């Protein structure tokens with residue numbers, strides 16, 4: 001069973017890399033944005049860019065790429081075909097999740113490399129902690145993605161609904177507009193959006209905070225993961 | 240081959256989707272190494288019947304036993320000796336042929352060599368082709384190969400040749416005949432009458448979820464289809480009056496005549512044509528077909544797809 005799980009995950013990674021749109025939005029677009037800001041903005045501002053762009057990658061993969069992929073598998077009866085084999089379709093979804101986690105980390109590492117070698121920006125914080133924060137954030141968003149991916153029959157609707165969830169978060173959670181620039185009344189709502197905590201956690205660790213200083217974000221992201229997995233297990237449509 | 244060992248037994252199977260009755264009191268048995276066809280128009284319940292046998296759908300009533308295994312409660316056991324091809328080809332677009340075979344091979348305790356299957360199914364030249372770039376026939380052959388990867392005893396194939404050209408279809412029929420020779424039992428659905436009568440040992444005709452006939456194709460034809468069609472070209476006008484007065488005429492267009500006959504009428508017509516051979520051009524006799532039997536049994540042609548379903 002382990003062998004087929006690994007095989008499937010490896011195939012999923014290859015499938016991801018063969019999908020130009022997924023590669024563009026998950027891996028290349030954040031780099032392009034970084035280059036764009038790199039030529040426009042001052043270096044102090046660039047330093048803030050990496051945590052924001054990580055938030056963007058995490059949210060894209062969790063709210064759009066993963067749900068669309070899952071909905072496509074359902075729409076094309078791929079999940080049903082697997083349920084006609086000894087491999088449980090849960091394994092299919094797990095492979096999907098591992099793939100997206102790996103791809104998010106890859107996007108993150110590419111971003112770090114570009115920051116370091118392109119603009120000589122180095123991380124003040126601990127790189128391992130940063131990776132850990134990235135994993136935690138990704139898992140929280142992928143689990144949200146299973147809710148989105150499990151609700152609608154077609155991949156097309158799923159994509160639209162994913163975007164409906166994605167764009168407000170992108171603009172409100174400090175990924176595009178700094179949190180400080182957003183007025184008080186809206187800010188209290190922003191607290192409810194998980195992406196806010198992803199960006200806060202990443203910025204903190206990026207500038208050298210320890211995990212202890214971010215217990216709140218960690219708990220919120222862990223809670224989001226747990227709750228979303230439970231919800232998606234209840235609401236997921238297999239066909 | 241008749242009444243050897245029974246491998247599939249279905250009794251009083253019923254299934255509804257809300258108000259839609261998909262299967263009504265279906266009972267049948269299928270013997271080892273039989274090619275069994277489930278025939279009927281779209282929406283007749285063919286897929287539902289197959290998927291109940293595959294353990295993918297839960298019937299409302301009735302029993303199913305596949306080599307003594309209950310598909311719902313002993314699903315894991317069933318998976319080991321049953322091969323399945325769903326109505327829709329279900330693979331990711333960009334997966335390569337060898338990847339799909341290699342993955343499926345890893346799902347079972349014992350499985351056939353993917354290379355051997357690729358050769359056997361004429362896919363070896365396409366090992367690196369993405370699924371979406373395969374032709375319809377190649378896709379179907381890959382799906383059959385995948386369903387055979389663990390050498391199952393029983394194969395379920397849903398609308399396997401729909402949308403294929405005749406050449407690709409004949410190639411698949413040959414493959415299935417080979418599998419039958421190896422002792423595999425094959426249950427397939429089709430709405431092609433030609434496929435049912437050429438390939439299947441027995442067929443069940445399904446209409447609105449009920450089996451309305453179940454027999455060998457030749458028996459069904461003999462029992463329900465008795466009409467021969469004769470098409471005849473006249474060379475000159477000398478036989479015009481005789482032909483126009485001939486009983487059984489259904490169509491007359493200029494020099495072309497079409498007749499429908501039972502045995503006696505056919506004898507008289509053959510007599511007439513053979514005695515006056517020089518006066519006629521091309522002529523053909525079409526024997527009664529399964530399509531005619533279907534029409535007789537259901538009162539509608541199979542191609543009027545899924546009509547009057549709420550009746």
Ligand SMILES: Nc1ncnc2c1ncn2[C@@H]1O[C@H](COP(=O)(O)OP(=O)(O)O)[C@@H](O)[C@H]1O
Nearest residue numbers: 256259261279280281282283284285286287288
């Ligand atoms: N999952 C489903 N939900 C609701 N109705 C369904 C479902 N699957 C099939 N049906 C309906 O049940 C009937 C039989 O369908 P099906 O078994 O697919 O027939 P066939 O394979 O002969 O075309 C059709 O009227 C179809 O619309």
Ligand SMILES: [Mg+2]
Nearest residue numbers: 285286326398
């Ligand atoms: Mg069908």
